[in-house]
Amino acid sequence: MKKKVLFLGASGLIGPYVTPGLEADYDLILTDVKPHPLGVPVRQVDIRSYAQVLEAARGADAIANFTVVRGDPTDSFLVNTLGAWNVARAAVELGIRKIVHTGPQSVRPAYEHEFGLDEAPGAPGSGYYGVTKWLGREICRTWAENCGLQIISFVFAGLGPSPEGLQVKEDIPFFRVVWEDLQHACRLALELETVPGGFQEFNLFSYPANGKYTLDKARRILGFEPTRRWEEYFRRPAGARPVSEAVG
Amino acid sequence: MRVLVVEAPGGLSGAIAAELATSHEVRLFGASPDLPTGLEGADERLQRGVSRTVGSLLEAADAWQAVRHIDAVVHPGQMPALAPGGDAQVLEWYTRGTHVLLKAAVEAGVRRVVLGSTLDLFGAYPEDVYITEQWRPRPGTGVAQLAPYLAEQVCREFARDYRLTATVLRLGRLVLEEEVAGAPPDLMWLDRRDAARAFAVALQRDHADAVHWTTRWQFLHVCADIPNPRYLIDAMRRTGWVPQHNFAAAWGGPAEAAGR
Numbered sequence: 032m033k034k035k036v037l038f039l040g041a042s043g044l045i046g047p048y049v050t051p052g053l054e055a056d057y058d059l060i061l062t063d064v065k066p067h068p069l070g071v072p073v074r075q076v077d078i079r080s081y082a083q084v085l086e087a088a089r090g091a092d093a094i095a096n097f098t099v100v101r102g103d104p105t106d107s108f109l110v111n112t113l114g115a116w117n118v119a120r121a122a123v124e125l126g127i128r129k130i131v132h133t134g135p136q137s138v139r140p141a142y143e144h145e146f147g148l149d150e151a152p153g154a155p156g157s158g159y160y161g162v163t164k165w166l167g168r169e170i171c172r173t174w175a176e177n178c179g180l181q182i183i184s185f186v187f188a189g190l191g192p193s194p195e196g197l198q199v200k201e202d203i204p205f206f207r208v209v210w211e212d213l214q215h216a217c218r219l220a221l222e223l224e225t226v227p228g229g230f231q232e233f234n235l236f237s238y239p240a241n242g243k244y245t246l247d248k249a250r251r252i253l254g255f256e257p258t259r260r261w262e263e264y265f266r267r268p269a270g271a272r273p274v275s276e277a278v279g
Numbered sequence: 280m281r282v283l284v285v286e287a288p289g290g291l292s293g294a295i296a297a298e299l300a301t302s303h304e305v306r307l308f309g310a311s312p313d314l315p316t317g318l319e320g321a322d323e324r325l326q327r328g329v330s331r332t333v334g335s336l337l338e339a340a341d342a343w344q345a346v347r348h349i350d351a352v353v354h355p356g357q358m359p360a361l362a363p364g365g366d367a368q369v370l371e372w373y374t375r376g377t378h379v380l381l382k383a384a385v386e387a388g389v390r391r392v393v394l395g396s397t398l399d400l401f402g403a404y405p406e407d408v409y410i411t412e413q414w415r416p417r418p419g420t421g422v423a424q425l426a427p428y429l430a431e432q433v434c435r436e437f438a439r440d441y442r443l444t445a446t447v448l449r450l451g452r453l454v455l456e457e458e459v460a461g462a463p464p465d466l467m468w469l470d471r472r473d474a475a476r477a478f479a480v481a482l483q484r485d486h487a488d489a490v491h492w493t494t495r496w497q498f499l500h501v502c503a504d505i506p507n508p509r510y511l512i513d514a515m516r517r518t519g520w521v522p523q524h525n526f527a528a529a530w531g532g533p534a535e536a537a538g539r
Contacts, residue, residue: 104339104375105375108371108374109371112370113370116367155436157378157382157439157440162432162433165432170425173420173428174420177419
């Protein structure tokens with residue numbers, strides 16, 4: 032029998048691209064406050080309401096929280112911070128152990144000029160988006176450590192489709208995750224039996240080639256690898272003549 | 280300095296206002312128009328130095344008004360009233376409310392803030408360790424611990440981003456020494472009068488122009504000086520603060536007398 036997963040934020044900027052890759056393996060309860068951009072039926076659930084989250088989560092084996100408000104002075108807190116709190120509380124009340132949480136990475140720009148970063152301490156800043164998601168993350172960590180929840184948090188700098196064809200004269204988008212890889216990571220997260228310490232956060236991306244950020248922790252704990260060597264799409268032809276010669 | 284003091288229950292904001300009024304102009308900010316200034320019955324000149332502005336920490340317009348012409352902010356970090364919205368409202372007050380206040384403050388050019396928090400964040404550690412500011416807070420899931428912890432996180436990000444001296448005072452359990460005479464002693468006791476003095480001393484920190492944000496930002500643990508402390512207060516003592524109320528009757532004298 033498939034695991035039942037409550038998916039919060041199914042109509043947002045990420046949900047429509049992730050859920051198709053999970054449908055074959057999970058019984059998804061798609062929810063959001065707004066209609067799905069492709070007309071897929073979603074249940075109206077407002078993460079700001081504990082009662083709504085609790086009711087939607089009944090019978091679920093896991094909760095995936097892909098909700099976000101980026102810049103509103105009030106709703107950033109109510110969705111990103113109190114929303115995470117509502118999810119954790121509902122999980123504990125219903126005996127749901129697994130939560131997949133999401134948010135923006137919090138290590139840029141503090142470590143913008145560094146390399147080899149795997150698990151740098153977060154520096155979210157005081158902007159509404161960063162700090163409210165950071166508080167939500169801290170709520171997740173606190174509830175995991177105190178209540179036995181198993182929470183995987185994926186944080187991103189950019190998300191999008193996989194490259195198509197050679198990307199000429201383009202640098203590797205080093206902190207970007209493609210949809211196939213995010214779907215893969217979500218499956219790994221949902222299947223991971225034990226999360227060390229109850230809470231683990233992963234800077235998730237698909238292009239580790241330039242060594243700026245590493246996937247060592249994601250490999251070690253989740254068994255995550257990008258589904259393809261996406262850097263190959265950004266390979267420069269070796270031995271190419273300088274432009275001045277090429278144009279004769 | 281012109282100092283804004285956010286209201287707090289149990290007479291704390293009044294005690295802070297009274298402590299500050301001897302040297303600063305004080306403006307109390309809170310929902311109640313009858314906020315005690317702590318100077319009731321005191322010299323009229325002192326009383327004239329304390330004003331009130333009514334408003335909510337959750338309203339940006341109120342916070343904007345409150346910080347007009349203010350040099351420093353003292354936020355005791357204790358929600359003043361029962362929250363009809365329950366724990367959700369408490370969390371919002373500590374998180375969004377702190378953000379509203381600090382955003383207004385930095386936009387008004389405030390360069391010093393002192394935020395109250397709680398030593399309760401370390402209750403999960405075993406009794407046989409000494410706790411200092413170098414220990415990682417371990418809040419529980421109850422809002423009494425989680426909310427102040429999250430307020431600290433908000434304040435930290437403002438210290439990171441702005442030329443702001445931000446000091447967090449993690450306070451012990453606030454009481455008046457004479458009111459707990461005969462009660463079982465508590466390792467976390469902190470007399471409210473000493474707490475008020477701690478805020479006044481912390482307000483003297485000025486590192487707003489420090490290049491490194493880690494200099495602008497500091498935690499200090501504050502509680503009574505007892506013979507066998509769990510919470511070491513050496514960092515706070517180095518600021519010049521000396522607790523006057525150490526519950527000697529309960530513990531058998533201050534640390535010095537015990538030869539620590």
